[in-house]
Amino acid sequence: VHDHLSDATFERFPLAFPSISLPSVRQARRRLENLAGFKTVLYDCCPNSCMCYSGPHNILDHCLYCKEPRRNEAGKPRQTFKYTPFIPRLRAAHANKSRAQLMRYRAHEHHHTPGRMTDIFDSTSYCDLLNSKVTVDGKELPFCFFSDTRDIALGLSTDRFAPFKKRKQTTWPIILFNYNLPPDIRIHSGNIIDLGTMPGPKKPKDADSYLFPAVQELMQLEQGVTAFDTLSESLFVMRAYLIHVFGDIPAMSMLMRMKGHNGTCPCRMCDIIGIRAPGDKTLYVPLDRRNLGIDGTPAEHIRYDPTALPLRTHTKFMQQARQVQNSATDAEEKRLSKAFGIKGVPLLSTLSALTFPTSFPYDFMHLIWENLIPNLVLLWTGQFKGFGSEADRQLTKPVWEAIGEACGSSSRTIPSAFGAPMHNMATEKHQFSADNWSFWTLYLAPSLLHRRFQNDRYHHHFVELVHLLNICLQFEISDEEIETVRAGMINWVEDYERYNFICQLTLFF
Amino acid sequence: MSGTILFVNSLYFSDAQRGMTYRYYYRYNPERISACPLTVHALLHIADSIAIAGPVWAYWAFPMERYCGKLLPAIKSRRFPYSNLSNRISDIALIRALELVYDLDLSYKIKRPLAKKTFSTPECEFLPSRELSFD
Numbered sequence: 114v115h116d117h118l119s120d121a122t123f124e125r126f127p128l129a130f131p132s133i134s135l136p137s138v139r140q141a142r143r144r145l146e147n148l149a150g151f152k153t154v155l156y157d158c159c160p161n162s163c164m165c166y167s168g169p170h171n172i173l174d175h176c177l178y179c180k181e182p183r184r185n186e187a188g189k190p191r192q193t194f195k196y197t198p199f200i201p202r203l204r205a206a207h208a209n210k211s212r213a214q215l216m217r218y219r220a221h222e223h224h225h226t227p228g229r230m231t232d233i234f235d236s237t238s239y240c241d242l243l244n245s246k247v248t249v250d251g252k253e254l255p256f257c258f259f260s261d262t263r264d265i266a267l268g269l270s271t272d273r274f275a276p277f278k279k280r281k282q283t284t285w286p287i288i289l290f291n292y293n294l295p296p297d298i299r300i301h302s303g304n305i306i307d308l309g310t311m312p313g314p315k316k317p318k319d320a321d322s323y324l325f326p327a328v329q330e331l332m333q334l335e336q337g338v339t340a341f342d343t344l345s346e347s348l349f350v351m352r353a354y355l356i357h358v359f360g361d362i363p364a365m366s367m368l369m370r371m372k373g374h375n376g377t378c379p380c381r382m383c384d385i386i387g388i389r390a391p392g393d394k395t396l397y398v399p400l401d402r403r404n405l406g407i408d409g410t411p412a413e414h415i416r417y418d419p420t421a422l423p424l425r426t427h428t429k430f431m432q433q434a435r436q437v438q439n440s441a442t443d444a445e446e447k448r449l450s451k452a453f454g455i456k457g458v459p460l461l462s463t464l465s466a467l468t469f470p471t472s473f474p475y476d477f478m479h480l481i482w483e484n485l486i487p488n489l490v491l492l493w494t495g496q497f498k499g500f501g502s503e504a505d506r507q508l509t510k511p512v513w514e515a516i517g518e519a520c521g522s523s524s525r526t527i528p529s530a531f532g533a534p535m536h537n538m539a540t541e542k543h544q545f546s547a548d549n550w551s552f553w554t555l556y557l558a559p560s561l562l563h564r565r566f567q568n569d570r571y572h573h574h575f576v577e578l579v580h581l582l583n584i585c586l587q588f589e590i591s592d593e594e595i596e597t598v599r600a601g602m603i604n605w606v607e608d609y610e611r612y613n614f615i616c617q618l619t620l621f622f
Numbered sequence: 623m624s625g626t627i628l629f630v631n632s633l634y635f636s637d638a639q640r641g642m643t644y645r646y647y648y649r650y651n652p653e654r655i656s657a658c659p660l661t662v663h664a665l666l667h668i669a670d671s672i673a674i675a676g677p678v679w680a681y682w683a684f685p686m687e688r689y690c691g692k693l694l695p696a697i698k699s700r701r702f703p704y705s706n707l708s709n710r711i712s713d714i715a716l717i718r719a720l721e722l723v724y725d726l727d728l729s730y731k732i733k734r735p736l737a738k739k740t741f742s743t744p745e746c747e748f749l750p751s752r753e754l755s756f757d
Contacts, residue, residue, distance in 0.1 A: 119698045120709075142713070149719040153712040195708035197715040205722035212722060233676030272683060274690040276703040284704055286711070288689055292680075300685035302692060303718060307711045310693075312704035359681040362660070374660045382667040388655070399658035419666055474671040475664045477678040478687075484661040498656060547684070585668060585678050592673075599669030606665055610658065 151201035153309075154326065157183055157190035162312050164319040165194050167326055178318045196309045196326045199289060200333065203265060203306075203353060204340040206291075213344050216293040220262035230590040232296060233266070238471055239356065247354075248465045249335050258354055258466060263342060265334075265353035266292035267306075269327075271364050273316070282314040285364070287327065292356070320367045321460035328460050331355050335465060354466035361479040369473055370434070370459040378454030381470045384423040399610055419603040430469040434458040481582060482547035486554050490542070493571065507566045514539045516561050523557060531556075554579060555586075574608055581605065 120138045127135055136144060146152045158165040159176035166173055166183060174183050185191050206212045223234050233239055242258040259266070268290040273283045289306040290299060298304055311323040331353070340351035358368060362381075366373035371381055379387050379398060387396030400417045417423075433453040440446040450456050461467055491497040494513050495506035508516070517539025524534035532552045536544045545553070559576050566572050581601040584594050668678075675681060696710035697703045721728050 142716075145713070145716045145720065149716045149723060151719070153715075192704070193708075195712050197712045202715070202719050202722070205719050209722045209725055211725075230672065230677055233680045236674055236676035238674050239676070268681065270681075270683070270686045272686045272690060274693065276694070276697050276707065277700075282703070284707060286690060286693065286707075288686065290685070296680070302689065303721075305685065305689060307689075307715055309711055310704070310707050312708065357675060357681050360683060360686065379660050380663060380667075382664075382670070385663065387660075395656065397655045397658045398660055398663040399655060400663075422666060424670075471670075471674045474675040474681050475667055476681065476683045477668070478682040478684055480661055480664055480668075484659075485665070488659070488661070492657065547687070585672065588677070590672060590677060595669050595673050598672065602665045602668055606662060609662060 149201070150205075151198055154196045154198065155190075156194045156196060156326070158192050158194045158312065158323070159183070160191040162192065162315050162317050164317065165311070165322040165325070167194075167322050168329070170322055192312055194309060194312060194323060197307065198326070198330060199306050199308060200330050200338055203291075203334075203351065204338075207263065207351060208341045208343050210343050213342065215295060215298065216265070216291070217262070217344075218295040219264075219266060219293040220259075222295065228592045230592075230595070231588065233292060233357065238468060239266075242354070242356065242466060247335055247352075249332065254336070261349070261352065263349060263351065265351070267331075267353055267355045268292055268357040268359065269355055270358070270360050271311075271368065272360050273364060274310075276313070283316055284310050284313040285317065285320070285323075285367075286310040287324070289355075316367070321370070324368070324460055328463060331464055355461075355464050356466050356472060358461065358467065358473050359476055361476055365473050365476075368459065368461060369470065370456045372450065372454045372456060376454045377451050381425070381454075381473060382422075382475070383425060385417060400606065401610060419606060425470050427468045427471075430455070431458070431462060434462070477585065478547050482550040482554075486550050487542075487545075489575070490538075493566070507568065507571050508562075509567075512565050516565065519561055520553065520557060555583065571612065574605070574612060577601065577608075578605055 123135075123138050123141075135141075156165050156167045159179065160181055161176065161179045163176050163178040164170060170177075175181065176183070181191075183190060206216060219234060223232055225235050225240070229235060239259075244257060246257055247254045258264070269287065270290065271285050271287045274286055275281075275283050287308045287310065289308060291304060291306060292299065294304055308327055309323075311317050311320065317323055334351070334353040337350035337352045339348055341347075342349050358365070360368075362374045365371075365381065369381060372378065375387075375396060377387055377396060378384060379396065385398050387398050388402050389396050400419055403415055433449075434455050435458055437446055437449045437453060437455055438457045440449055459469075462469060466472075488497065493507045494510075517537045520535050521537030521541070524536075527535070533546060533548050535549060535553065535557070536542075538545075538553070559579055562572055562575065564572070581598055584590065584598050584601075587594070672678060693707060693710065697706050699706055717728055720726065
């Protein structure tokens with residue numbers, strides 16, 4: 114497995130080494146399952162990967178979305194989803210001395226100091242959970258979240274992953290992170306709990322049906338399952354709670370059953386309404402839309418106050434979701450889901466430790482390194498869509514090429530410990546990884562871009578952003594720093610709208 | 623004569639300035655709205671996210687992307703890429719569980735003794751840093 118040996122090669126081993134008797138692949142897997150003490154579970158799913166026939170869907174014979182039959186003529190399922198249960202693995206972790214010792218990090222090694230943010234256990238959502246009772250199926254259980262020091266905090270993540278270069282087909286692996294482990298080893302590949310992958314070729318229409326077995330296990334874990342604790346050498350009730358779900362914007366919209374970033378109500382954190390330019394189909398979300406010629410919108414939708422955005426709350430989110438789900442007609446459902454940006458009640462809402470939408474924080478990597486910074490570069494170089502004119506260009510072509518050259522040649526003198534080698538920004542931008550973008554923004558760009566803009570204001574504005582990003586990336590963030598980020602981001606976004614969303618003439622200022 | 627030119631100049635400038643100020647306050651140009659996607663708006667929620675959910679590194683997608691990158695070589699078949707993937711995922715999961723249950727190290731890493739990087743001259747000998755002690 115380690116060396117990516119194919120099954121066919123494994124089967125040919127006896128030909129090369131006739132003296133040793135090796136089991137067949139099938140036998141080897143069965144033996145593995147016997148030794149590990151659990152089995153992977155196969156669920157049938159739609160060949161177009163719309164949905165999985167799990168739980169309540171098990172009785173169906175045709176896909177609810179594309180009407181494709183579930184089985185082929187021989188009565189075999191046409192596509193399967195392989196799910197690996199994780200309760201046995203958590204049990205095994207508690208039964209393993211060294212691992213159990215490491216998992217004491219959450220309760221014993223991490224010390225919470227009010228006003229200092231060093232790990233998720235300092236966050237307000239976690240601290241609130243500590244004081245609230247677990248509720249399963251509307252019934253309040255007689256214990257609080259994480260009341261036992263051995264309770265496990267979990268995070269779930271999923272992402273689009275294209276198996277082939279064309280990136281037409283996609284598959285969505287689901288993984289869990291064990292937050293009880295110390296942060297330095299939490300994300301090591303050996304400590305990631307993989308559940309399975311929603312097979313392609315398309316994006317699942319009903320991702321909840323794929324999550325069903327996982328949610329079932331998580332609900333079981335909220336109530337508790339028996340396990341053996343090797344440190345105290347006793348049986349105990351093991352509980353685990355899913356506290357974070359994260360991934361890029363499309364992945365989260367899928368799990369939260371939201372319309373997504375192109376919807377009318379695109380933001381998962383607040384109720385801001387998207388708006389389109391005349392003759393354009395895509396919706397955008399500027400704060401200030403006074404000059405967009407929209408009539409009949411309420412006053413608060415014309416200029417949003419960045420300090421008081423209409424935030425979504427858990428109760429309101431769930432109420433809206435139920436309203437959409439219970440709507441009498443299809444037209445009504447369409448209208449409501451468009452207005453709320455929610456398509457229905459998400460399955461994950463059955464888990465009591467999750468709060469919508471705050472347990473689904475925006476992913477920093479996609480947001481900043483793969484979207485914001487590349488977009489800024491496009492804006493500066495006049496390559497942003499619809500911004501082609503010469504006057505828009507803050508960095509002229511020769512300047513930009515010189516910057517790219519400097520950037521590419523810098524990798525020779527930067528120790529590899531700082532990250533992946535840099536490429537030429539001007540010619541090899543497509544090769545930039547998120548890691549590259551981050552290093553470029555934080556360390557190279559502030560000095561490379563100094564005095565390079567037509568108008569120095571853009572440099573100031575950029576350096577301000579870098580300053581805020583640096584605060585966000587600190588290992589320890591104080592409450593005051595969070596406030597700095599809040600105020601700074603508000604200023605930055607307002608300036609951004611003023612600078613980039615303005616008439617070209619301001620470039621003369 | 624010069625007076626007239628001055629006059630014309632001042633007229634020209636004040637007009638231009640008026641034009642610019644007008645445009646400066648008329649800041650929000652509908653044609654440039656595409657510069658405001660959701661990702662810029664989302665910046666406003668970062669501070670909240672940090673306060674409510676914890677530091678950004680605890681829930682960013684780097685580990686997820688690396689995980690996907692490690693899965694990629696598992697795809698051997700163009701026809702059944704998904705069974706390749708799910709087989710590999712479950713195999714790995716089983717092996718990791720085995721490691722935990724029986725307290726094994728199945729990484730099969732060949733442990734080589736670290737090469738000693740020393741060089742010596744007739745006058746003095748350099749010890750590798752591990753062998754230095756300061757007590």
